[in-house]
Amino acid sequence: MIDLRSDTVTKPSPGMLQAMVNAEVGDDVFGEDPTVKELQSEISALLGKEAGLFVPSGVMSNQLALRVHTNPGDEVILESGSHIANHESGAAGALAGVQLLSIKGSRGIIDPTEIENSIRTGYYWEPNPRLVCIENTHNQAGGVIYPLDTILETNEIVRERDLAFHLDGARLWNASIATGVSEAQYAAPFDSISVCLSKGLGAPIGSVLVGSSDFIAQAHRFRKMYGGGMRQVGILAAAGLFALRNQKDDLANDHARAKILAEGLSAIAAFSVDPTRVETNIVMFDVQDDSISALEKMKAAGVLMVPFGPKTIRATTHRDVDDASIDEVLRILNRIF
Ligand SMILES: Cc1ncc(COP(=O)(O)O)c(C=O)c1O
Incomplete structure (x- = not known):
């Protein structure tokens, strides 16, 4: 069988398995796993943010971001084909209690003026606009790369209106390899970024959420609440580190x-x-x-x-x-x- 269903179907490579066997581990719920700490700091440094949090999945990573950036009843603006709106089992409503304002983009890319026009004006009977999310690369649009200029233009609107900006960067590595634009350049405008190790990089499990130290401290608490506190998980962090260092190219x-x-x-x-x-x-x-x-x-x-x-x-x-x-x-x- 030749399996082209997803880039998540890969098996750990021999070098990755060896790295997992050799991983130094500790109880990460007590904050004692050195390999998890190494992964979190390596990825947050690569993306130019203060702190990172290792989580089991891309869905949890995105949902922690939504939970921290918003309050129940707030509105999140995103593209209508986005993973958050379509493939996270309704978690945005169920867990963060937010409503989604979906805008149809052109092959996953939203014209920044459409975002600007969709931000509500502040009447008390309206939902409170709080967060804009984009996806790079955009899965449902077919791995489309979000142009950096469009991201920067969107960011100007986001800042002007005092919103937060989250990037679902499950496949940010692909965008970076394809364009030569560094992950840090792509990440700079965002308050939070979720990246996946379990897609093209080839690790068996895992995503990392990055942002400011304060943002990650709050996400850490919600990760526990969502059942995502893991113990000797350095075994999996070692796979992620190996993937990042040896398989990205x-x-x-x-x-x-x-x-x-x-x-x-x-x-x-x-x-x-x-x-x-x-x-x-x-x-x-x-x-x-x-x-x-x-x-x-x-x-x-x-x-x-x-x-x-x-x-x-x-x-x-x-x-x-x-x-x-x-x-x-x-x-x-x-x-x-
Ligand atoms: C764009 C995007 N975001 C998030 C996810 C969620 O990742 P996970 O399957 O690890 O929860 C996926 C999964 O395919 C994805 O394609």
């Missing part, structure tokens, strides 16, 4: 393979895809009939992808698929479609 290979895949798919009449739109490791393409039956046909032939709409399929490249696997996928799809 490999993302360029994933990007090149996604392009090759998209070009190959565009040559198959049953599919519709524009390879010039592939910016990182995600390929979105449309099928003529319905995505579910196309995916069943692929599965029977040994290829896994995921549906992202009635006619839309997502394929994601990652470190456990090589050039030969991509060639094989294209051979199979040419044969069965």
Whole structure:
């Protein structure tokens, strides 16, 4: 089976397993795990923020940010295809008690003036606008990179209106590798950033939330409340550190393979895809009939992808698929479609 469902399906590499075995650990609920502390400080330094917090998942990381930045009844402005609005099981309402104001962007990118126009004017009967979230790269839009200029323009509005600014940077590494813009440059305008170690970097588990020391102290308390306090979790932090130090540059290979895949798919009449739109490791393409039956046909032939709409399929490249696997996928799809 060639698994292109997600960049989360990778298995730990031999070097990563060794790093996990050798990890120095302690009880992190008592703040005594040296490897967790090392990971938190390495990532917060890389992103130019004061402090970091290791958490089990990207969802928890985003939700802690929402919880700390807002009060129940506040409004959070985000893009309508964002992970926070669509793929976090309604947590923003259930856990932070906020309401979401979704704006449809163009391929995941919101025109800053639309954000400006959507910020409420302050009547007491309105929800209190409090936070703007963006996603870089944007998953549902197909791994689209949020342009730095647009982020900076949005930030001017955010600051003028005294809101907070959160980045869901689950795949910020991909944006940085693809553009050469450093993670710190991307992170600078934001109050908080969530990054995932378990996506293209190839760690089995884990995300890190960064921000000011005060923000992270509050997030630390809510992490415990949400059941995310972990004990000898340096074993997993070691995997994250190994991924960050040794596997980040490999993302360029994933990007090149996604392009090759998209070009190959565009040559198959049953599919519709524009390879010039592939910016990182995600390929979105449309099928003529319905995505579910196309995916069943692929599965029977040994290829896994995921549906992202009635006619839309997502394929994601990652470190456990090589050039030969991509060639094989294209051979199979040419044969069965
Ligand atoms: C953009 C984005 N944010 C957040 C997440 C959540 O990460 P996790 O699955 O670790 O909770 C994902 C997961 O795919 C994602 O794509």
